[in-house]
Amino acid sequence: MEASGQSPTAPDGSFTSSKLESEYKSQTVGVSLRRSFGGTPTDSDGDGVPDRKDKCPNTPKGVTVYSDGCPVDTDGDGVPDYLDKCPGTPKGTAVDAKGCPADSDGDGVPDSLDKCPGTPRGVMVGPDGCPIDSDGDGIPDAYDKCPNTPKGVIVGPDGCPAADADGDGVPDFMDKCPETPKGVAVGPDGCPLDSDGDGIPDYLDECPRSPPGAKVLPNGCALTGDCRKPRPGEAVDANGCALDKNFILRGVKFEFDSDRLTEPAKLILNEVAETLKAYPTIKVDLEGHTDNVGTDAYNLGLSERRANSVKTYLAGRGIEAPRMNPVGYGESRPIDSNDTEEGREENRRVELKVIE
Numbered sequence: 001m002e003a004s005g006q007s008p009t010a011p012d013g014s015f016t017s018s019k020l021e022s023e024y025k026s027q028t029v030g031v032s033l034r035r036s037f038g039g040t041p042t043d044s045d046g047d048g049v050p051d052r053k054d055k056c057p058n059t060p061k062g063v064t065v066y067s068d069g070c071p072v073d074t075d076g077d078g079v080p081d082y083l084d085k086c087p088g089t090p091k092g093t094a095v096d097a098k099g100c101p102a103d104s105d106g107d108g109v110p111d112s113l114d115k116c117p118g119t120p121r122g123v124m125v126g127p128d129g130c131p132i133d134s135d136g137d138g139i140p141d142a143y144d145k146c147p148n149t150p151k152g153v154i155v156g157p158d159g160c161p162a163a164d165a166d167g168d169g170v171p172d173f174m175d176k177c178p179e180t181p182k183g184v185a186v187g188p189d190g191c192p193l194d195s196d197g198d199g200i201p202d203y204l205d206e207c208p209r210s211p212p213g214a215k216v217l218p219n220g221c222a223l224t225g226d227c228r229k230p231r232p233g234e235a236v237d238a239n240g241c242a243l244d245k246n247f248i249l250r251g252v253k254f255e256f257d258s259d260r261l262t263e264p265a266k267l268i269l270n271e272v273a274e275t276l277k278a279y280p281t282i283k284v285d286l287e288g289h290t291d292n293v294g295t296d297a298y299n300l301g302l303s304e305r306r307a308n309s310v311k312t313y314l315a316g317r318g319i320e321a322p323r324m325n326p327v328g329y330g331e332s333r334p335i336d337s338n339d340t341e342e343g344r345e346e347n348r349r350v351e352l353k354v355i356e
Contacts, residue, residue, distance in 0.1 A: 044057050044058070045057055045058055045059045045060075045061070045069075046061055047059045047063065047065045047069055048065070049065060049067065049068070049069035053067075053068070053069065054068070054069030055068045055069050055070050056068070056069045056070035056071065057069065059071055060082070063080070063082045064081070064082075071083075074087050074088075075087055075088055075089045075090075075091070075099075076091060077089050077093065077095045077099055078095070079095060079097070079098070079099030083098070083099065084098070084099030085098040085099055085100050086098070086099050086100035086101065087099065089101060090112075093110070093112050094111060094112065104117050104118075105117055105118055105119045105120075105121070105129075106121060107119050107123070107125045107129055108125070109125060109127070109128070109129035113127075113128070113129060114128070114129030115128045115129055115130050116128070116129050116130035116131065117129065119131055120142075122142075123140060123142045124141065124142065134147050134148070135147055135148055135149045135150075135151070135159075136151060137149050137153065137155045137159055138155070139155060139157070139158070139159035143158070143159065144158070144159030145158045145159050145160050146158070146159050146160035146161065147159065149161060150173060153171070153173045161173060161174075165178050165179070166178055166179055166180045166181075166182070166190075167182060168180050168184070168186045168190055169186070170186060170188070170189070170190035174188075174189070174190060175189070175190030176189045176190055176191050177189070177190050177191035177192065178190065180192055181203070184201070184203045185202070185203070192204075195208050195209070196208055196209055196210045196211075196212070196220075197212065198210045198214060198216045198220055199216070200216060200218065200219070200220035204218075204219065204220060204250065205219070205220030206219045206220050206221050206228045206229045206247075206248075207219070207220045207221035207222070207227055207228050207229065208220065208229070209227060210222055215274070215275045215278040215279075216275065217247050217249070217271070217272060217275050217352065218249060218250060218251060218268045218271050218272065219247050219248060219249070219250060221247055222275075223247075223275060223276070223278075223279045223282050223284075223354055227240075227241035227242075228241060228242040228247070229241075229242065230242040231335060246287070246351045246352070246353045247351060247352045247353070248335075248349055248350075248351050249268060249269070249272060249310075249349070249350045249351065249352055250268075250349075251264060251265060251268045252265040252268050252269060252310065252349075252350045253265050253348075254306055254309070257302075259302070259305035259306045259308070259309040260309070261309060261310075261313060266313065269310065269313050269314060269317070270317060272314065272352065273314050273317035273318060273319055276314070276319050276323070277318065277319070282323070282354055283322075283323045283324070283325070283354075283355050284323065284324055284325070284352050284353060284354055284355060285324075285325045285326075285327050285351075285352070285353040285355055286307045286310050286311055286314075286324055286325065286326045286327065286350065286351075286352060287307060287327050287328075287329060287350065287351040287352075287353060288302075288303035288304060288305075288306040288307035288310075288326070288327070288328045288329065288350055289303055289329050289330070289331070289333055289334075289335075289347060289348065289349050289350070289351065290302055290303050290330055290331050290347065290348055291331060291334070291338050291343075291344035291345075291347045291348050292331045292334070292338040292344075292347075293338075293344065296330060296331065296332075299330040299331045300328055300329075300330035300331075300332075301328070301330075302328075302330075303328035303329055303330050304326065304327075304328030305328070306328070306350065307326035307327055307328050307350065308326045310326065310350055311324045311326045325355070331347070334347045335347060335349070
């Protein structure tokens, strides 16, 4: 028997077919084993991780990878560091394709911090992502037509004060006269205009050009030397002033079907008393008038009682009784139509007439 390891040659020096085949197989196995255990493994992307272990075999050259061959992602946001523009994003924060915190409305405040994530484009926001509201009225500056409204003032959708109870164009928080009648001209403070400064607003003033400092009645006229605006159909002088010196004491009202003065009426008569004191030599008629509801006789008696009631009250305010002459005219001297409630109210009145 031949010893193992001898050269595969015949005694004559030639190779035998069986020995040649055996030698070939031996060499083939050796090469195969060297490739499997002693050669260099394939690494297609050159990241140092062989393909057979590389879960990301196409990583760009030079990118730092984990042991599995995938790019390093330090903040764990799903965007590898080599692509991540914001590599320090807090854990759990939603990011965009660049690895930066998502900002859905583009206001510069990331969604994770944005309390108003649906802010319209271009609107200025604060650190919380909500539109800036300088005056704190709930209307963002971008839509606020009155951005400096004082704190606590109720505003409308445009950010301007909403409350204007009397509709005079001056908001309630600035209005010193919040119950001005509709249509009356007012100043910046919301109070009716008073051209002559006599304390009687123009819309009630029958003598809107009274001299400065003049003592006037509640209708805005002084007892002497004043020019009263004429009532419809009333005769006038060359200056357009009413010829007589009758002054309607507007607001002097009585309880229903009575000669008892109302409390507001007493306040007006207090002013009348002060005016009469300013002209101590003047005497006046106190004329009572009614509407046409009721009989002539009843209305005449009621008007006389009311005129006397005014005299009694003024006497109690220091006006000498001989200076006042109460007269009742009933329904005989209307100044308006008795066909309407408004007209009847005008006819129920007290007039003061200077007699000397």
